[in-house]
Amino acid sequence: MTSVDAGQTARSAEHIALTERYAAHNYHPLPVVLTDGEGAWVTDVEGRRYLDCLAGYSALNFGHRPPRLVQRAREQLDRLTLTSRAFHNDQLGPFAHALADLTGKEMVLPMNTGAEAVETALKVSRKWGYRAKGVAPGEATIVTMRGNFHGRTTTIVSFSDDEVATADYGPFTPGFRSVPYGDLAAAAAAFDDSVVAVLFEPVQGEGGVVLPPDGFLRGLRELCTERRVLMVADEIQSGLGRTGRTFACDHEGVVPDVYVLGKALGGGLYPVSAIAADTDVLGLVTPGSHGSTFGGNPLAAAIGHEVVAMLRTGEYQERARRLGERLERGLTRLVGRGLDAVRVRGLWAGADIDPRLMTGRAASEALLALGVLAKDTHGSTVRFAPPLTISEDEVDLLVDRLTTVLDEAA
Structure with a gap:
């Protein structure tokens, strides 16, 4: 040497x-x-x-x-980076419009990290269950898939079967029911009147890029529609171009009720996440019932908007x-x-x-x-x-x- x-x-x-x-x-x-x-x-x-x-x-x-995103971030850094949602800013509206259009949904709720977006989807699903579906107070159940990875907050690891992620972190949050990934019959059996949503990854990335059986996503979509259950797709890793389509759900022509997005939405420059859904779901969110100091800040919105524009080219x-x-x-x-x-x-x-x-x-x-x-x-x-x-x-x-x-x- x-x-x-x-x-x-x-x-x-x-x-x-x-x-x-x-x-x-x-x-x-x-x-x-x-x-x-x-x-x-x-x-x-x-x-x-x-x-x-x-x-x-x-x-x-x-x-x-990426030069295009770096340039856009620099432009925004010279103008305005944070206001908090106590005020409007000139970047959030255009970003929300663009992301809603990309997902085909009517509204978006911006956050920062993927785990925050998943937590947001869980909260919104429960609120929809109580306000729209009429589930009894405190009884809302969300079906999840074994082998999942949705983040590492206390609530999220409550439905993880990864012992490393769960050891010494209990007690855990109730209200979740786990079924084998890709098993449509098991999902159907788990759906009762208390179920408000099913949370799944179209491809289980942390699990080792585990692909669902052909037709599983279509069958799950039909099941959710029939049983009036929200289909919540965690596309944090699989979405925004990774699988050769804008969303991994596109491979089976499936549109979930809620998209959960993150990671690439920030272009590798900044943490940006969001959920996207129609007004009958996200319209139930009211001032003070959910929020984030940094969620939807001008810098994040500017970068996210540019990411959406890049994806629009195909x-x-x-x-x-x-x-x-x-x-x-x-x-x-x-x-x-x-x-x-x-x-x-x-x-x-x-x-x-x-x-x-x-x-x-x-x-x-x-x-x-x-x-x-x-x-x-x-x-x-x-x-x-x-x-x-x-x-x-x-x-x-x-x-x-x-x-x-x-x-x-x-």
Whole structure:
């Protein structure tokens, strides 16, 4: 090791040591310290470049520092960033109009993080159940799906079956009923007169990019309509172009009653989330019954509005579809050669590593050494969700580097 190498390694070690000492250990990051990013690539403090194939869990659908969004954010930073909803601002109305139009809904309620948007959807669903459906006070029930990931607030982990997320955090919030993901008969059996909504992910991202059985979303839509239950789609990761359509529900031609959106809505620059629904649902929200100091602030609204405008072109959805097909072809060739299975929807893939070779964590560390950033989940599964701006050559690079990892482990 040269003296320069030693100095660079010391810089990384210092940053990691500071983080480990002073930041709570609620994550287990890979041993890399990032300092710069552009497009699909990031650079660490030692000057090494990596192809980002996680994209902030789909928050970076448009890549790192997308010029159009950065420019719009800079313009707004020079004008007005925060007023609170105690006053109107000139950015929220146009953003809300644009997002309502994109979703085909009549109203939106802006928040900040994905978890806040899910909490908002839960509250609004219960209010609709009491005010519109006539459920007895305190009896509203929401059906959820096993294997879900909707966030980590106390209420949200109340219906999680992830022991790491729930251990030592009880008592939990009542009012939820869990059924197997993709099991329409189980969902139907869970629907009684107290059920006001069913909350689901069109693709379970944290679960390992788990796809629903064909026809499940259509069947769930029909069931919700028949039983007068709100269909609430958590499209925080799957929405806004990731799966090759604007929303993952579009793959089955399904329109939920409530869209839950986040991550890419902030363009990778700022936390922006929202729910979208018609007036018969969101019109029940009254002043003081829900709110957020930062939700709908001018900076967030300006960025979100620009994101919607970019999605309106269809360019990013088409890129996700086309490049996702290329990624699927490459990954499928590795099944039986170190992969047990792959699941792909758009530019989003879950690859199950043969557990006899290595864990998903070990695979992610090996990819890191080869200049590719990815993240494991649930043992031996590795998720790939690169920015939608990735090139064909970069997709091939990802597949080539994974091939090298698997071949070297065999």
